Structure formats: structure tokens, C-alpha cells
Amino acid sequence: MKWKDQLLNLTAYQPGKTIDEVKKQFNLEKIVKLASNENPFGSSAKVKEALEKVDGSFALYPDGYATSLRFALADFLKVAPEQLVLGNGSDEIILMISRALLRPGLNTVMASHTFGQYKHNAIVDGAEAREIPLTSDGNHDLEAMLSAIDENTSVVWLCSPNNPTGTYITEEKLLNFLKAVPKDVLVVLDEAYYEYVVAEDYYDAIKLVNQFENLIVLRTFSKIYGLASMRVGYGIANKELVTTLEPIREPFNVNTLGQIATETALKDQEFVESCKQKNREGMELFYDFCKEHDLTYYPSQTNFILIDFKVDGNEVFQHFMENGYIVRSGVPLNFPTSVRITVGSKEQNEGLLKVMSQFLEEKKAAVL
Structure with missing residues (x-):
């Protein structure tokens, strides 16, 4: 085959794990996907x-x-x-x-x-x-x-x-x-x-x-x-x-x-405005959490937030996934110690924040 030379070392886009895959892998009944910046409130x-x-x-x-x-x-x-x-x-x-x-x-x-x-x-x-x-x-x-x-x-x-x-x-x-x-x-x-x-x-x-x-x-x-x-x-x-x-x-x-x-x-557009408002409310929860736990993040104008946990982003990703939350590791995004989290519904955000607290407590205990 006369392939273009530049294709030989190029990889295809790698989508994240599906909800069904994670359920089977970790024997979980419920999975919350906050990895692809989708709208947690669906569509109109x-x-x-x-x-x-x-x-x-x-x-x-x-x-x-x-x-x-x-x-x-x-x-x-x-x-x-x-x-x-x-x-x-x-x-x-x-x-x-x-x-x-x-x-x-x-x-x-x-x-x-x-x-x-x-x-x-x-x-x-x-x-x-x-x-x-x-x-x-x-x-x-x-x-x-x-x-x-x-x-x-x-x-x-x-x-x-x-x-x-x-x-x-x-x-x-x-x-x-x-x-x-x-x-x-x-x-x-x-x-x-x-x-x-x-x-x-x-x-x-x-x-x-x-x-x-x-x-x-x-x-x-x-x-x-x-x-x-x-x-x-x-x-x-x-x-x-x-x-x-x-x-x-x-x-x-x-x-x-x-x-x-x-x-x-x-x-x-009423639906759009409602989603925008709920998203901003959710974003503030993550801001408050980061400030409370001294985590670095970028102020975001989107429906996601990139948070630096100062450890391998794949490790954070894995821990969250094992606890039912799929986020995006920062490693393939050139932010190796971060994860990107889609802002979810109030229930989803609060659930993930508990998992985040647990992760930080475990890392802190491991150091002591």
C-alpha cells in the first residue's frame, strides 16, 4: 500500500471507556460519566x-x-x-x-x-x-x-x-x-x-x-x-x-x-439558559473544593474544570473510575498530573466531591 508516510506513526482517536465497560470491569451498578463534556441535563x-x-x-x-x-x-x-x-x-x-x-x-x-x-x-x-x-x-x-x-x-x-x-x-x-x-x-x-x-x-x-x-x-x-x-x-x-x-x-x-x-x-433558549446557570453553580462547588484543599485549577468558562492533583493523572482517573466516576486523565492532554472533570448535575457533583475527598485523604495518610 502506498500510505502517506505521516500516517504510519499516527494513532486514531481513542475514546474513553464506555459506561457498560466500566460497570463490568469493576462490578458496579451505577456509573457517572463526567469525561467528555456532555450536558448532564440532556437536551430540550x-x-x-x-x-x-x-x-x-x-x-x-x-x-x-x-x-x-x-x-x-x-x-x-x-x-x-x-x-x-x-x-x-x-x-x-x-x-x-x-x-x-x-x-x-x-x-x-x-x-x-x-x-x-x-x-x-x-x-x-x-x-x-x-x-x-x-x-x-x-x-x-x-x-x-x-x-x-x-x-x-x-x-x-x-x-x-x-x-x-x-x-x-x-x-x-x-x-x-x-x-x-x-x-x-x-x-x-x-x-x-x-x-x-x-x-x-x-x-x-x-x-x-x-x-x-x-x-x-x-x-x-x-x-x-x-x-x-x-x-x-x-x-x-x-x-x-x-x-x-x-x-x-x-x-x-x-x-x-x-x-x-x-x-x-x-x-x-430557556433550556440553554437553565443549563448555563446550573453549570455555573456546579463549577463554584469545584472552585470551593479546590480552594479548601489547596488544589491548583484553571478558572473555566466551559462545562469542565482541569484540576492538578500533583500526582499521576492516570492514578487519579483510575481511583475515580473504581468508585463509579469516569473523568478524563490529563496525561494524554499534556497535563500529566491533572484530570479534566465535566461539571455534572448537583447530585453527580456532590458524589464526585466525596470521592475526591477520599482520594486526597488516602494520599495524605500514605505520606504520614
Whole structure:
């Protein structure tokens, strides 16, 4: 086989353990999954109602233009329908951008501790991935990223709020950065956790899209809308950029049920606001716990928190899992002594905090 050389040492995405796997492995009746930043409150009840009305005609291909969803989304965002590109999750749009703009001889700039698919796709397409370390407080080092851009840079990736730190880029810093980036370099602003943000100095990405022709903003229905299984994400940019990117998109890439579910979910903003408020209340519980036990963490604008336990993150992950809670070890995320925890419901959070206390007490006793 004439495989691309870069594929030979590249591993596929490794999903975490399923709930059923953990139940069987540790003989547990109940498992709480707080590893993938899913919405613990599910999705809007209106989505289930809408899906129950589907007539069952699954033999037909979906609407390839996602017309109804596209126009509903455009109206909600106050943009033109032609400014939107729909994807099988925002992951597919990341892949599309990479396929369209990256190749051997070109490079792409990103943070060193951020969403792994940026680098993964760059490697597949043969481009150089230039990773810039985060600042000491877990933020993008925008000045260093600007310095890394040269005449062969094609794409810059900004994850705000960032995964896995939960930190964000302020409006002032982002605006200054965008003004300094060369016009022939695409800036991808990944806002998967946009709906969870409460920071007052967060920017309005839609206004920025209309101001900068080399900017595309990515969002998803997988997080606060609770529709991760439907795999629907979208990008917002100027019409010319979207028109050029569209030929990369696979035909019929957004399935019929996904289109129905997300359009319905978009209409229930009361559910979104409720989830946002409950998430912030849960986040404060973790903040208080970290302060009480002198644990380092990054203040988060997402539905997850990265906590440093000062021991092997896999050990923390294993202990939590054996006690019925699946979280994400920080080891594969380049934070080897941390774990990333999705904020759950009040009951889930309180249960995990008890397990966290137990773990810390055991570590303390082992030292004495």
C-alpha cells in the first residue's frame, strides 16, 4: 500500500471507556460519566417531541443543504444563510479546513495544549504543526503565535474557551491579534463552549466575522444543547470564504434527524439558559473544593474544570473510575498530573466531591 508516510506513526482517536465497560470491569451498578463534556441535563424536551413525530421515511437522503436548519440558524445568529457551513459535528469542519488549506510546505499555528484534532489533521495533510506553549495561567500566548507566523503559514487555530484548560481570550487581546494576522492566513476561532461563557470581557464573534474576512468561527450543538449523538456543528464566516470551502463538504453530511433535532433545540433558549446557570453553580462547588484543599485549577468558562492533583493523572482517573466516576486523565492532554472533570448535575457533583475527598485523604495518610 502506498500510505502517506505521516500516517504510519499516527494513532486514531481513542475514546474513553464506555459506561457498560466500566460497570463490568469493576462490578458496579451505577456509573457517572463526567469525561467528555456532555450536558448532564440532556437536551430540550421539545427535541424528543419533534423526533417522535418523524414519519420514519429513512430511505431518502437528507436535505444536502440543510435548508430549514440553515435558515433558522441564520435568523437566530442574524447572519446570511450563505455565511454558514454545516458539518457532521464541528470536527468535520476542522477536517474540511485542513484539507482545503494545508499541504506539505505549509505550516499551521496552534497552542500546544489545545484540542488535538487541529494537529492531527495537519499531520494527515502533511503540513508542519507549530505548537506554541500556553502562558503560565493557561491562556493562548498570542504574541508568540504571531511571531510563529511566516509566509508559509496557512491556518491559525484559536480555541476560546480552550479545551482542556477552560480559559478564554479577551475581546481586546483577540481584536489586536486579528488586526496583526496577515490577510492571507485563515484564523479559526473554535467556540464549542461559547454558550457557557459568563466572562464580561468576552468578544462578539459574529461582529468579528463581519469585520475580518480571514476569520471563521466554529460552534456546535454537541455541548450545551445536549445533542452530541446527532453530530451537528457549524461555521460562520463571510460568504466568499464559505463558498470556497463548501466544495470540500461531503454530500448529505448532516443527517435528517440531526437537522430536525438541532433546529428544534435552537428554539428552546430557556433550556440553554437553565443549563448555563446550573453549570455555573456546579463549577463554584469545584472552585470551593479546590480552594479548601489547596488544589491548583484553571478558572473555566466551559462545562469542565482541569484540576492538578500533583500526582499521576492516570492514578487519579483510575481511583475515580473504581468508585463509579469516569473523568478524563490529563496525561494524554499534556497535563500529566491533572484530570479534566465535566461539571455534572448537583447530585453527580456532590458524589464526585466525596470521592475526591477520599482520594486526597488516602494520599495524605500514605505520606504520614
